[in-house]
Amino acid sequence: MAILENEFLKVTISAIGAELTSIINKKTQNEHLWQADPAIWGRHAPNLFPVVGGLINNELLVDGAIFKMERHGFVRNLEFILLESDEEHAVFSLPSSEKTIHLYPYKFDFQVLYTLIENALRITYKLISHDKKDIFFSVGGHPAFKVPFNPGENYEDYYLEFETEQKLTAHRLSPEGFFTGETNPVPAPGNRIYLTRDLFEQDALVFKDLTSREISIKSDKHNESVSVEFPYFNYLGIWAKKPGDFVCIEPWLGCADSVGKHVDISQKENIQHLKPGHVFEAAYFISI
Numbered sequence: 001m002a003i004l005e006n007e008f009l010k011v012t013i014s015a016i017g018a019e020l021t022s023i024i025n026k027k028t029q030n031e032h033l034w035q036a037d038p039a040i041w042g043r044h045a046p047n048l049f050p051v052v053g054g055l056i057n058n059e060l061l062v063d064g065a066i067f068k069m070e071r072h073g074f075v076r077n078l079e080f081i082l083l084e085s086d087e088e089h090a091v092f093s094l095p096s097s098e099k100t101i102h103l104y105p106y107k108f109d110f111q112v113l114y115t116l117i118e119n120a121l122r123i124t125y126k127l128i129s130h131d132k133k134d135i136f137f138s139v140g141g142h143p144a145f146k147v148p149f150n151p152g153e154n155y156e157d158y159y160l161e162f163e164t165e166q167k168l169t170a171h172r173l174s175p176e177g178f179f180t181g182e183t184n185p186v187p188a189p190g191n192r193i194y195l196t197r198d199l200f201e202q203d204a205l206v207f208k209d210l211t212s213r214e215i216s217i218k219s220d221k222h223n224e225s226v227s228v229e230f231p232y233f234n235y236l237g238i239w240a241k242k243p244g245d246f247v248c249i250e251p252w253l254g255c256a257d258s259v260g261k262h263v264d265i266s267q268k269e270n271i272q273h274l275k276p277g278h279v280f281e282a283a284y285f286i287s288i
Helices: none
Strands: 002-005 009-013 020-025 059-062 065-068 081-086 089-095 108-117 120-129 135-137 139-141 144-146 158-162 168-173 179-186 192-194 205-207 214-219 226-229 235-239 246-253 272-274 279-287
Touching: 002 081, 002 089, 002 108, 009 108, 020 120, 120 135, 120 139, 158 246, 168 205, 214 246, 272 279
Parallel strands: none
Antiparallel strands: 002 009, 009 020, 059 065, 081 089, 089 108, 108 120, 120 279, 135 272, 139 246, 144 246, 158 192, 158 214, 168 179, 205 235, 214 226, 226 279, 235 246
16 A cells, blocks of 8 residues: 655555555545445545456457456556555556466556646556567556545536537447447537436446547536546546446446457557567556
């Protein structure tokens, strides 16, 4: 475990999955992360690697071989090594091993770096290739933010505000969690999606063509907000599960399979590609 703290925020990260488990606003003493009620959804902010979303038959295809792989990958369940830590910075590492090779046939070091920068937390995904062949992967975040912020407020008091105004189109998922090829418009008057308990009745809202690279959780009842900035991630998922008091804002580089398209990892939609000996980095930011 690591605890980071400055004058604005106090942050706690678990070694299991290198998962963020708490973000406390020191000015208000509000906890802004969902506290993982196992009866509803037992996670806080899992890191997704080496896949994002579900695979048909829970199978990852790599060069003709089949590897069993659960939704969102395996790193969220494994214990990371804390490489370094100080008051405002921590680096967690998950190197490939005999165990991971049987799940995902590449040699790598997957790292998650957390850095406090005043009232913001930077989360950086870093993949170091130790393989002699190209590595194909997806990566993403899945932070769940507590809504409402304060006692006595309602979930419906809150909305998601996008950085820029555009017509929003969500890509629909099947009941099994695979893209159907269908889309539907999402009303967003004034750049806002208003939160309701039924908003995610048909699973996550997944956007593939956003012009916005920042979304904020806000309320007309007060001036507090939580913002997620994702300059390097071109897909975004938004999700919640009834009756949980949370909403997830999920920056993705990668996505679930499509119905009837069980393809090799190298052919998956929005797949990332790392050459031998190279290093990949992408960061997103949570501001309170």
